[in-house]
Amino acid sequence: MSKSPLRTTDPSPSIPDGPRDSWRDSAFQHKLEQFNPGMVWLDGNQCISALNDVAINILAPAVQASMGILPASLIGSNILQVHPPKSRGKIEFLLRSNGAHGQSAHPSAAPGHGPSHGPGHGQGGMFSPPPVAMMINIPERLLMIKVSQMMGADGIAGTCMIFYDLTEATTSPAASGPTQGDRTEPRLLSRIPVYRRDRIVLVDVKDIARFEGNGHYTNIITPTERYLCNFSMSVLEERLNPEMFLRVHRSHIVNLNFAVELMRVDDGMMVIMPPGMGEQVPVSKNNLAKLKQRFGLI
Secondary structure (H helix, E strand, O other): OEEEEOOOOOOOOOOOOHHHHHHHHHHHHHHHHOOOOEEEEEOOOOEEEEEOHHHHHHHHHHHHHHHOOOHHHOOOOEHHHHOOHHHHHHHHHHHHHHOOOOOOOOHHHOOOOOOOOOOOOOEOOEOOOOOEEEEEEEOOEEEEEEEEEEEEOOEEEEEEEEEEEOHHHHEEOOOOOOEEOOEEOOOEEOEEEEEEOOEEEEEEHHHOOEEEEEOOEEEEEOOOOEEEEOOOHHHHHHHOOOOOEEEEEOOEEEEOOOOOEEEEEOOEEEEEOOOOOOOEEEEOHHHHHHHHHHOOOO
């Protein structure tokens, strides 16, 4: 086993200090409080029964462009059918988690972030599960969705989906231009929203050392923190700046600015990251050539 020096880099690039980070979180929280949320009501069969004007203005054009469903046909449509096939599993998982009486499988249900019971818990047998947060990608929009079952006198009356459009706060236009042939270039992520301790935290992508796939979620590793986000690795690969990030393995995307060296292991390689950031990241054979090309090794 031999080591191939790559380059050294400061393992601690500029990271906002505590006061600045707190100010930024507070500023975003203040901005979020002033957002007009989109609201979608679902009946017991998960079909859309009502929308507010924000939901209509955001969802109708996206659904028509991606699914060919006319705005007038949204009412009565099953919520899964108005999402692209690749997003339906995430929506179904979101609704299923919300129906599990509060045992939701989202980041706030991770160890140390247990679910909290709503005010209806224990009151005459009525129970309204806490909201479930999840980031959803629709063409050119990035939404944070919260879902909660609505309780009536006779039990569950339906589901309320509330979403905030975080597109402008978390993305920027692709540098290559708005279109590539007939396909619209996706906006690139500048900050990634994560749900933690009942708060939305925006993580600057430049401060992220790497991403690691973790089931329905993806681990975000920075020099000082670890977060969970529910973007898939394929979505991240498409939406991250390719000049900064490279997918080196099915389960790993690395920020090349943090890489300190390459280590040759038998016929393969590892990307060596700074201490505490998952120091050895495997490189798959399918991605080895791309990595070598990026660093002029072939």
